[in-house]
Amino acid sequence: MSESITTLSPAERHRVVAAGFAEQVAAVSDWDAAAPVDGWVARDVVAHLVEWFPGFLAGGGVTLPAGPTVADDPVAAWAAHSMAVQALLDGPDADDTFTHPMAGEHRLADAIDRFYTADVFMHTWDLAASGGVTPDLDPEFAEQLRAGMVGIEEMLRASGQYGRPVAVAADADPLSRLMGFIGRDPEWRPDDHG
Numbered sequence: 408m409s410e411s412i413t414t415l416s417p418a419e420r421h422r423v424v425a426a427g428f429a430e431q432v433a434a435v436s437d438w439d440a441a442a443p444v445d446g447w448v449a450r451d452v453v454a455h456l457v458e459w460f461p462g463f464l465a466g467g468g469v470t471l472p473a474g475p476t477v478a479d480d481p482v483a484a485w486a487a488h489s490m491a492v493q494a495l496l497d498g499p500d501a502d503d504t505f506t507h508p509m510a511g512e513h514r515l516a517d518a519i520d521r522f523y524t525a526d527v528f529m530h531t532w533d534l535a536a537s538g539g540v541t542p543d544l545d546p547e548f549a550e551q552l553r554a555g556m557v558g559i560e561e562m563l564r565a566s567g568q569y570g571r572p573v574a575v576a577a578d579a580d581p582l583s584r585l586m587g588f589i590g591r592d593p594e595w596r597p598d599d600h601g
Contacts, residue, residue, distance in 0.1 A: 411547040417520035418496035424528045425489040428456075431534040431542060432485045442537040443595045445570070449537040452530050453481045457488045460523050467507040469495070469515065492519065525552055532586055539597050550581040553588050560588075 412420050438450040447455075454477040461471040474487025495501065496516055505515040510522060528548065535542035556563055563569045570590020575583050583593035 412545045413547050413551055417516040417524065418493070418501065420520060421493060421496050421524045421527075424524050424531070425493065427542065427544070428527050428531045428534065429485060429489065431531055431538070431540075432482055434538055434540070435481070435534070436538065438481060440537045441597050443533050443591050447533075449534060450477060450481055452534045452537065453477050453485050456523075456527055456530060457484050460488075460492070463507070463510075463522065464495075466509070467505045467518070469500075469505065471495070492523065495519065528552070529585070529589060532582065532591070536591075536595055537597055544582055546581040549585040553581070553585040556588065 412423050415423065432453060435449050439448045441447075442449055442452050444452070457474075457477055461473075464471050471488075471491050474491065475483040477484045496519060501514075501516040503515050504512060505518045506512045507518065510518060513521065528544065529552070531542050531544060564571070573587040573590060573592045575587035575593055579587070579593065586593045
């Protein structure tokens with residue numbers, strides 16, 4: 408990755424991050440291959456992103472159109488879902504106030520960026536690792552995400568959405584530090600879990 412996505416607008420950052428995830432989706436040869444999230448396979452990584460976010464948006468009164476299911480066609484499900492999210496970011500309501508009972512009040516584009524695009528970025532690593540690949544993810548954005556989560560670590564761990572941290576080397580790269588922070592072993596390989 409040549410240029411950092413940290414300086415992009417929420418709409419442009421999602422476009423880049425979603426495209427990176429789509430590359431990993433297109434590369435999957437075994438949807439039942441183990442993934443780095445305990446108990447998940449590759450298909451579950453896509454299902455997680457496609458399934459949790461519409462409910463989050465609905466909590467703030469925003470409806471995302473339904474698309475194909477991940478069970479039927481993970482590639483089509485991801486394409487339809489990411490296009491629908493991009494349409495929100497590119498659309499006239501992106502600057503509207505989005506009020507969510509748990510997440511508070513944000514500009515819609517900022518809520519998508521903070522809660523969803525960051526999640527897609529992190530799960531890109533999961534899906535790539537499931538296929539035995541290390542994705543080309545922006546190290547600067549990885550470090551920005553990790554640094555932003557350090558201050559709310561206790562809350563994140565209590566949510567059950569993040570595993571216990573995995574120790575990484577002091578000189579580990581930013582992506583490995585982020586993955587270790589959110590409970591992934593940066594050394595995880597599918598061959599060890601097949």
